[in-house]
Amino acid sequence: QQQVKQSPQSLIVQKGGISIINCAYENTAFDYFPWYQQFPGKGPALLIAIRPDVSEKKEGRFTISFNKSAKQFSLHIMDSQPGDSATYFCAALETSGSRLTFGEGTQLTVNP
Amino acid sequence: NAGVTQTPKFQVLKTGQSMTLQCAQDMNHEYMSWYRQDPGMGLRLIHYSVGAGITDQGEVPNGYNVSRSTTEDFPLRLLSAAPSQTSVYFCASSRSQAQKKLFFGSGTQLSVL
Numbered sequence: 001q002q003q004v005k006q007s008p009q010s011l012i013v014q015k016g017g018i019s020i021i022n023c024a025y026e027n028t029a030f031d032y033f034p035w036y037q038q039f040p041g042k043g044p045a046l047l048i049a050i051r052p053d054v055s056e057k058k059e060g061r062f063t064i065s066f067n068k069s070a071k072q073f074s075l076h077i078m079d080s081q082p083g084d085s086a087t088y089f090c091a092a093l094e095t096s097g098s099r100l101t102f103g104e105g106t107q108l109t110v111n112p
Numbered sequence: 113n114a115g116v117t118q119t120p121k122f123q124v125l126k127t128g129q130s131m132t133l134q135c136a137q138d139m140n141h142e143y144m145s146w147y148r149q150d151p152g153m154g155l156r157l158i159h160y161s162v163g164a165g166i167t168d169q170g171e172v173p174n175g176y177n178v179s180r181s182t183t184e185d186f187p188l189r190l191l192s193a194a195p196s197q198t199s200v201y202f203c204a205s206s207r208s209q210a211q212k213k214l215f216f217g218s219g220t221q222l223s224v225l
Contacts, residue, residue: 009152032212043116043202043216044155089154098143098162098209099170102155 003027004092006103013110019077021106023090026071030092035064035075036102038087047088048075080110114138118203118217125193125224133188133220135203141215143206144186145170146178148199149219155202161186162209193224 006023013019023033034049050057050064050073057064063076077084090103119134137144145160157170161180175197177189186205190197200221204214 004154006154032210034213036214041218043204043218044214045216046213049212093211095210098160098168098211099157100145100211100214101157101171102147104152104154 003101004090004103006090006106008106009104010107011109013080013108015080015082015110015112017080017110019075019080019084019108019110021075021088021090021108022072023074023092023103024070024072025092027092027094028071029094029096030101032093032095033064033066033073034091034093034100035062036089036091038089038105040086044089077108080108082110082112084108085110116203116205116215116217118201118220120220121218123220123222125190125222127193127195127224129193131190131193133190133201133203133222135186135188135217136184137186137203137205137215138184139205139207139215140183141205141207142183143209143211144180145204145214146176146186146188147202147204148172149202150199158188158201190222195224198222198224 035047036044037047038044061078066073093100116137146158147155159178161167203217
């Protein structure tokens with residue numbers, strides 16, 4: 001049973017457009033929500049993360065929006081570039097525990 | 113500073129064979145973990161360790177063993193390989209159990225025939 005549900009599975013966006021990836025969770029004990037970016041043939045790498053006491057976090061063109069009451073969070077990539085083409089994973093963690101749970105992943109393709 | 117190093121990069125096994133996937137980190141990280149990545153299923157935690165001598169099961173531990181005799185090394189053993197274990201395996205480490213930032217290796221692509 002997937003504790004973190006991610007959608008869409010794949011996404012195609014034109015250069016300069018906005019990419020939006022959504023995640024939902026059930027476990028209210030989760031208190032740390034990172035996003036990882038993975039290029040083909042590489043391991044995932046941390047992109048950006050948020051705690052549930054804030055509703056939004058922005059780093060450059062990447063923004064996480066967090067809705068605690070709905071138990072949902074999303075990644076927005078503004079002005080998407082072909083170099084952003086990768087697989088994106090949302091994740092959730094109980095910091096009192098030791099298990100980082102990942103979503104299913106979204107394969108993003110940004111066309112030039 | 114190499115980060116997290118995994119070997120081998122590719123491996124083909126026959127059903128029933130055993131093997132060990134190697135993982136080493138040179139960042140003096142307390143926390144290490146193994147994930148498998150399968151299409152449409154994301155990354156699933158196999159086993160993890162919060163320090164030398166301490167290991168615990170993750171979401172999908174069956175068919176795998178681990179040990180952590182040193183801070184640097186965290187090998188993953190497949191006891192009797194099965195086709196269902198065909199996957200890409202990633203080792204990861206972080207400074208602490210809080211896992212604010214996981215550092216991943218480049219992966220091992222395993223095929224079990």
